[in-house]
Amino acid sequence: MPRSASTLAFVESPVQLLNVLEWAHARGAAPEGGRLLAAIPNQPTREGTGRARTADPTPAPASPETPTGAEGGLRIVVLPPIDPMSRGQLRRMAALARDEGHEVRWQEARGGRLAPFKALAALARDVRAARTVVVGDPFSRYVQLLLTLVRAEELVVVDDGTATMEFVAQTARGERLVRWHRVGGGGLPARVRELAYAPVSATARRRFTPSAGSGRTVEVFSSMPVTPHGGMTLRLNDFAWTRDRFGPPRLTKGTDLVGTSLVETGVVDPDHYLAAVRVLTREHGATRYFAHRRESAEKLRALSEATGLEIVRPDLPLELIARRGPVGRTIVSFPSTVVHTLPYALAGTGVTVAVCDVDPEWLSAAASPRARGFLAGVTDTARDVHRLPAQAAPAAG
Structure with a gap:
C-alpha cells in the first residue's frame, strides 16, 4: 500500500x-x-x-x-x-x-x-x-x-x-x-x-x-x-x-441556457420554472439547454417538448464544457454558481454571461425562508455578467 x-x-x-x-x-x-x-x-x-x-x-x-x-x-x-x-x-x-x-x-x-x-x-x-x-x-x-x-x-x-x-x-x-x-x-x-x-x-x-x-x-x-x-x-x-488546458472555444451564433436544480431542491415551483425557460428561449433565441446533473429526465423532457430546445447532458462540469466549446456567444443562467465561475473560465473569449433573477412568485411553498435573499445575493454579487431587464424575468402563465 x-x-x-x-x-x-x-x-x-x-x-x-x-x-x-x-x-x-x-x-x-x-x-x-x-x-x-x-x-x-x-x-x-x-x-x-x-x-x-x-x-x-x-x-x-x-x-x-x-x-x-x-x-x-x-x-x-x-x-x-x-x-x-x-x-x-x-x-x-x-x-x-x-x-x-x-x-x-x-x-x-x-x-x-x-x-x-x-x-x-x-x-x-x-x-x-x-x-x-x-x-x-x-x-x-x-x-x-x-x-x-x-x-x-x-x-x-x-x-x-x-x-x-x-x-x-x-x-x-x-x-x-x-x-x-x-x-x-x-x-x-x-x-x-x-x-x-x-x-x-x-x-x-x-x-x-x-x-x-x-x-x-x-x-x-x-x-x-x-x-x-x-x-x-x-x-x-x-x-x-481550465484556461491553460482548454480552448479558446469556437463560438456559435445562438444563445445557450444553463439549467438549475432549484426545482429538484424544492426551491422553485416546476410550472413557474417551465414558464420562465419558455420565455427566455423565445426572447433570446436560445437553441440549447445545458442540464444540471441533478435535473430529472421527466423535467427535461417537458422542457424540450414545450420549447424545442436541444437538451445537453454535459459529461464534465460546465466550466470545462464551455471552455472547450462550441458555445453560444451568450450564456443565460438563473442565479447559480456559474454566473460567478464562467466569467473567469471564459475570460477573453467574447462570450457574454447573463443572469435572470428568480421572481419571488416562482418560489415553492417548501422553499426555506433564506431562499429569496440568498438567490438575490448570488445575482447582486456576480462580476462581469449582464443582468437581464426585469421584463425578462417572467411569471408563470
Whole structure:
C-alpha cells in the first residue's frame, strides 16, 4: 500500500474535483501535465428535442486506488454520490486528475448502513497522517465525520459554488452549518438524529476555525464573493488551470441556457420554472439547454417538448464544457454558481454571461425562508455578467 500522502483531498462532486485541480495549480502543486485534450471526447451527451435519455453513463469502475502521483504529494479521495450522472462526471474528472499526475482513490461511502463506517475505517490512517486536508463540501456530514480524525496543520475549503458563500457567512456568525435551501422538519426522528450528530457538527465547526495556539490555518479557495474572517485566508480561484488546458472555444451564433436544480431542491415551483425557460428561449433565441446533473429526465423532457430546445447532458462540469466549446456567444443562467465561475473560465473569449433573477412568485411553498435573499445575493454579487431587464424575468402563465 502506498505511503500516506502529505496532502489529502475529499470530493463528492465533479465541480469539487475540478476545483481541487484548480487549487493544486494555483499552489504550484500540480505535476507536469499536458495530456488532457487527447483524453477527452469532443462532445457531451445530448438528449434530442422531445426526448430524454436516462441511461447510467458510469463507465466500468476504475481501480480503487491508482498511485500515479508522487510519493508524499496530493491524493484525491472521491466519495461518490449514488446518482448516475454525478458518478459518470466524477469518473471523467478522476481520469483528468490522473492525467495531471495526481493520485486518485475511489472510496464508496454510501449505499448501505455500514458503508460509511467501512469507508471511515479505510481512510482513518491517511486522514490522521495528512499535514494538509482539502475538502470540497464543508456541509457534508460524511466530511464532518472525517474531520473528527484530522490532525493536519492546514485545512483548505475549495469552492463548492454558492454553498461557499453560506459556509463563510455561517462560520463568521458562529452558527451551525446548514445548507441555505434546507428546511427544518422531519418530526421526532429527525430531531433525534440531529441531537446525536451535534457533537460531530460542533467538532467540524472548531476545525474550520483557525487557531494561533495550535498553528492550524484555514484557507478558502473560491471564485465567490466571500470575505474571510477570524484568521481565515482567501485564495482566488480564477480558473487558471481550465484556461491553460482548454480552448479558446469556437463560438456559435445562438444563445445557450444553463439549467438549475432549484426545482429538484424544492426551491422553485416546476410550472413557474417551465414558464420562465419558455420565455427566455423565445426572447433570446436560445437553441440549447445545458442540464444540471441533478435535473430529472421527466423535467427535461417537458422542457424540450414545450420549447424545442436541444437538451445537453454535459459529461464534465460546465466550466470545462464551455471552455472547450462550441458555445453560444451568450450564456443565460438563473442565479447559480456559474454566473460567478464562467466569467473567469471564459475570460477573453467574447462570450457574454447573463443572469435572470428568480421572481419571488416562482418560489415553492417548501422553499426555506433564506431562499429569496440568498438567490438575490448570488445575482447582486456576480462580476462581469449582464443582468437581464426585469421584463425578462417572467411569471408563470
